[in-house]
Amino acid sequence: MMMQDDRPVADPPLWRAVPRWWRSHVIREIDHQAVVDRVREDDGWSPRYAFMILMSAGIAVLGLLLSSPAVVIGAMLISPLMGPIVGLGFALATVDSREIRRTLFTLAAGALIAILFTAFIVLLSPLQTVTSEIAARTRPNLFDLMVALFSALAGAYAMIRGKAGTIVGVAIATALMPPLATVGFGVATLNATVAGGAFLLFFTNFVTIALAAGIMARLYGFGRELSPRQSWMQSVFIGAIFVALAVPLGLSLRQIAWESNAAREARDVIRREFADEARISQLDIDFDARPLSVTASVLTSRYERNATARAGRVLADMLGQPVALDIEQIRVGEGTDTENAQLLAAQTARREVQGQVDRLTDRLALIAGVDPDAVTVDTASKRALVRARPLPEAGLATYRVLEQRAAAMAPGWTIEVEPPVLPLPDLALDQDGAPANADSLALALWAAQRIGLPIDIAVRGDDHAPLVQPFADRGVDARLTDGASADRAALRWRVAE
Incomplete structure (x- = not known):
């Protein structure tokens, strides 16, 4: 309660007092021009920026190929991508169209250089397998967005308050260069799944950092000259972008959680089918297969008959979908030589069949x-x-x-x-109207069976019904149509009518 002219004056409500205190005690302490100068110093294109992009990209892709987290972290530390992204956030906060274009160009050029350079290194490398470090950057989810959001808020705060040391931690947390290096790997190996997933992770980090930096900049008084309508549109834009990113990433997180739970349940179900001393040495699940494919190797001292069938039924009921379960029982410990020999022979035969299938x-x-x-x-x-x-x-x-x-x-x-849908051979006819070349007929029959499309047989005359019979015998839809020649039948794939 305040006093004015010896009369009590009610204190302003909290929702008015807090913003007033923030403007008078926090925003007033910020040297806005100095902050803008620091941001502009690192958000533009320069030879130094291009050189550091190349060095960071090279270190990142080598760390990914070697599956070395320490090397990948080194690439994060020297990556200059944070500069133009934070600059873009401040430009969005102040609605500076010139600065938006400049930072977007710097960022796009740097990303393109990084992708091309890393793809070139992968093409020259004898190691082109998907390592754990590469796979970890191909399935972004909602947690990645949250990490980028919190890290960006911390980075923008450090930039505004002059605490530059925090930027190092932000660079490590958000990981901008490793996803770009993974995109380059996907491009070089023509792996669209890897390239697409890694680019989505980079896009998520980049957009989240830029928007979070813009939010923090507005919070500290940058862009105060904007009209209420501009501020409202800015808020709607930022909210819409976050929702557009959060929905698919949330679905991805839900799928990852389901797969993790399914793997745990599969391990528990299989373990219950064997004695306590049995151990699951390997468990592989193909979540893209239909039905769901589960393959397990179990080290056991006693062979359990029908374990695969029982565990498969239980697992299908728990997961709510069909499951193709294959349990390989590897006999260890005590047991009769006859049983061991039979089990070993069965396992050897299975491995031989699998090897033949792979070849x-x-x-x-x-x-x-x-x-x-x-x-x-x-x-x-x-x-x-x-x-x-x-x-x-x-x-x-x-x-x-x-x-x-x-x-x-x-x-x-x-x-x-x-085969692809290619022109069919024509059939030369003899005096009796039968195909004169058996090879051409055999080729046409083979192509019709493999491709599965109906065929029109164009020939002049009305006495060529036997030409249709070989196709009908093989389940091919063939019909006679009027043609230009009586001694040559033109075969054509039937166009949808």
Whole structure:
């Protein structure tokens, strides 16, 4: 309670007193021009900036390839990307369009240089496998956004209050250069999953830092000359961006949490099927497979019959979806020699079959010009299918020969190579109206079965119904149409009517 002219005057409400105190005691202490000068000193393009980008990118990609956290942290410390991002945040706070363009150019140029340089290093490197350090930067989630938000607020506070030492910790926490190096790795190895996930992580960190820096700048009195309408639009823009980022990242976090819980439940279910001294030596789960694929290796002193079936049913009920469970029991400790020999023989046979499948998959992928993941293998029926990539100047006959060669390398297997949709061969007819060239007919029948599209047989005359029969016998939808020649049947893929 204050007194004025000997009369009591009510204290202002808290929601008015706090902003008034903040403006008079906190904002007034800030040298705004000095802060802006410090920000502008590091947010523009310069030879030093380009050199440090190259050095930081080189260190980051080598640390990722070597899976060395210490080396990756070193790249974070010298990365100059924080400068233009913080500068962008201050430019957004003051709505300085010229400075926004300048910082965006600096950031985009630096990111592009880093990606190209790291991709070049990966292309020259004999190590091109996805390490744990690379994999850790391909699935951003809501926690990454929160780390970037808290780190950016701390960094902006340090910049405004002149506590430069805090920036080092912020650089380590937000990790701007390693995601860009991971993008370069994905580009060099043509791995879109790695490149896309890492770029999303970089984009999340970059946008969050810039917006958080802008929020902190407004809080400390930068941009006070903005109108209420500009301030309101600025707030709506920042809130919309955070929501747009938080929704997909939140879904990603939910999926990661579900996968972690599923792995824990799978381990518990499998362990309960064996004696207490049994140990799970390896557990692999393919969450992209349908049904969910779970493979486990268990070290046990006693072979448990039907353990796979029982655990599979329980796990399917717990996860609420079909599960394909495969438990490999490795006998250790005491036991009869006969049982050990049988178990070892079964395990050896399984490994031989898996090795054969892996070799077959690699060969088919090489022949078809696709990734091994594009090859479908049914081990139970010993059948493999692959859709071939278009090859320059290759016709249907080329793909048929490739299939025959692949089948010759895998006796006992059914190999099917689906060719691209290419022109069918014409059929020369003899005096009786039958195909004169058996090879052309065989090629047309093979292509029709592999591609699965209906065919039109264009020939002049009404007595050519037998031409349709070979296709019908193989389940191919074929029909006769009017053609220009009576002694040559033109085969065409039927266009949707």
